[in-house]
Amino acid sequence: MSSHQETLEFKSELRQVLNIITHSLYSHKEVFLRELISNASDAIDTVRFNSLSNEEMLEGNREWKIKLIPDTAAGTLTITDNGIGMSRETVVENLGTIARSGTKAFLESLKAAGSGERPELIGQFGVGFYSAFMVADRVTVLSRMAGDPTMGVRWESDGQGSFTVESVPKATRGTDIILHLKEDEKDFLEPWTLRRLVKQFSDFIEHPVVMDVEKENDKKEKEIVEETLNSRKALWLRSKADVTTEEYNAFYQQISGDFTEPAKVIHYTGEGTTEFKVLLFIPGHKPFDMQFGEPKYGPKLYIRRVLIMDHCEQLLPPYLRFVRGVVDSSDLPLNVSRELLQQNPLLERIQRNLVKSVLKALEEMKTSSPEAYSTFFKELGGVLKEGIATDHTNREQVADLMLYESINTESGKTTSLPEYVGAMPAEQKDIYYLTGENRALIEHAPTLEIFRSRGWDVILMTDPIDEFVLPSLHEYRGKHLKAADKGDLEGSDAIPEEEKKKFEGLFGYMKQTLPGIQEVRLSSRLKESASCLVSEEGALGANMERIMAKLGQAGKASERILELNGNHPVVQAVLALHAKAPDDPRCERVVRLLYEQAIIAEGSKLVDPQGFARRVNDLIARDLSDGTGAGM
Secondary structure (H helix, E strand, O other), rough: OOOOEEEEEOOOHHHHHHHHHHHHHHHHHOHHHHHHHHHHHHHHHHHHHHHOOOOHHOOOOOOOOOOEEOOOOOOOOEEEEEOOOOOHHHHHHHHOOHHHHHHHHHHHHHHHHOOOOHHHHHHHOHHHHHHHHHOEEEEEEEOOOOOOOOOOEEEEEEOEEEEEEEOOOOOOOOEEEEEEOOOOHHHOOHHHHHHHOOOOOOOOOOOOEEEEEEEEEOOOOEEEEEEEOOOOOOOHOOOOOOOHHHHHHHHHHHOOOOOOOEEEEEEEEEEEOOOOEEEEEEOOOOHHHOOOOOEEEEEEEEEEEEEEEEOHHHHHHHHHOEEEOEEEEEOOOOOOOOOHHHHHHHHHHHHHHHHHHHHHEEEEEHHHHHHHHHHHHHHHHHOOOHHHHHHOOOOHHHHHOOEEEEEEOOOOOEHHHHHHHHHHHOOOOOEEEEEEEOHHHOOOHHHHHHHHHHHHOEEEOOOHHHHHHHHHHEEOOOOOEEEOOEEOOOOOOOOOOOHHHHHHHHHHHHHHOOOOEEEEEEEOOOOOOEEEEEEEOOOOOOOHHHHHOOOOOOOOOOOEEEOOOOOOOOHHHHHHHHHHOOHHHHHHHHHHHHHHHHHHHHOOOOOOOOHHHHHHHHHHOOOOOOOOOOOO
C-alpha cells in the first residue's frame, strides 16, 4: 500500500466552523474532552456490536479502554481507544468535512447564539472532534480500521484550512488523537484537571477512561499504575434512590448535548413478563436539533449494556420525539438484526409501557409544576398534539395534556380541556372552539358574540397543527367538539318564518350579487355585528383554507354562508332601501360592504381591497356632506 502524503483543503464551510469554534468558545473550552471521550466510546460500541457477527474484528483484544496520556515534556494530550478505527478514506471523509446537511444551520446558529449558549451547539451538530482546536494549535490522528491489520493512517492539521493524510503502520486497531496544546492550555496536562473533567462530563461512560499515575505502593515505593477515572456505573442500572439530581443532569447533558437541566426525569424498572431498565428525560425546551428539520429520534437501546441502536424509533412514537434517554433490555437476543428488531413483539410491549410512563410524567408535570409545563408546552405542544391524530389508544390522555387560550382567559394564559369541561354551564352540551392565526385576530370575531352573551367559553386554537388534528378529536369525555363558525348552534331560538320572509327578496338579490356565496340567512350568532361568514358542518373553514394556500395546496375556495343580524341598523336600512328601490346603486355598495367586512372579520384577505376602500370612502363622503350622519 502506498504511504504517500497528501495535503488536502477543508471544505469551505468547515473552515468557517473551525474559525468560530477556535475563537468564540473559550469560556467552555473544557467540553473538548467530553466530546473526544464520547467519540471514543462510540467507536468502541461500534466494534463491539459489529463483532457479534464478525468476531475476527476484535483481533483478540476485548479489553475495552479509553486512555488519556498527558505528556508534559512534549506538551501533548493523547486520547486513545481500541474501537472500530478508520481507514484512509473514512478519515478524509469524516475529518475533512462536517455534518453535510447541518453545516449551514450550525453556522447560522453559532452566529445567532450568545456566548453562553454556544457550547451546547457543539455536540448537537456532530462537530465534537473540531472542539479540539480550542485548546490545540495542532492535532494529529493515528487510526487503523478493525479487521484491517495491513496499514493505518495519519491525519494532521493546524485547523487553518488544510490537512495532511498519509498511510502509516499501526500495530493495534482504534484511534489515537494527539493534541499539541497551546502554551496557555497546559493545565489540561495536570492529572487533577483531567480527573475533574472526566468526573464532571464522562463519569457514566460505560467503558473505563484510564490514565497512568504515579502512586506509592505498600513499600512506600513510587510506581506507575493505571487509574480508572470514571465510575462506569450505568446510571439506569442504579436504584433511583441512589442517584442525585446532579448526576441525572450530568447524564442528560451528556446524551443530549444540552447544557440546561431536563424538565422531568423518568427512571424505573419494567418488570413482569418483560424486564427492562428505563431512564428517560423530558426537556424543558425544544431540543436544538429539532429546530432544523427532523432529527433521528428514539432513546438509545442497550441489550445487557451493549449499545445496539443510538436511536431506536420503535421505542417511542414520533409525537414523543423530543424525549431523550436510554432503555436497556435483558430479554432481547444480543445478536438480533435491526430488521428483526423492527418486528419484535417485545419492543411493542416496551413501547406501550414507555408511552404510558411519558404521558403520566407529563400529566404530573402539568399538575405539580404548571409554569414549567407551560414553558415546555409553548415550545413542544405542537409536536405533542400530533398524538391526537396518530395515537388512537391514548388519544384522550394526550388531549388531557393540551393547553389553549380561550375567550375567558387573559391573553397569554391558558386553560385545558379538563378545566374547560369542568367549567361548562349545565345547559351547554358541546365544547366550542375557533381557529385562526393568532388570538388578536380572532378573539373579537363576530361569531363569538352569542357565546359571550351566554357566558360560554370558546377555545382559541392558533397553532396550524390544530386544524390537522381536530378531525381526529370528534369528542372529548362524551362531549362533541364543534367549531364556533360552523353549522347551527345548540340552544338557539328558531327564527320565525315571518321574519325570514321579510328578507327573502334582499337575500335573493345578495346571492346573485356576491361571488362564492352558498346561502344568505339570518343569524342567531350575531348580537352586535351586522354580518359574519360561516361554513357548513364538516366543510373546510377559512383558516384551514389559508393554511393550505400557504402550503401551496390551495384548491377551489369553498362556498360560504353569509349570516346577517336582522336587528342591526345597517341591515334594516338596506332591507328598506331594497324594498323601495332595488335598482338603487347604493344597495349593491352596502351589500358588498357587509360581505367584505365579514371577510375581514374572519381574518381572510379581500380580493378587491381598492374597491372596498372606494365604497367605504363613498359612504363617509355622503355621511359628511349631508350633515345628518344617516349614512344612506
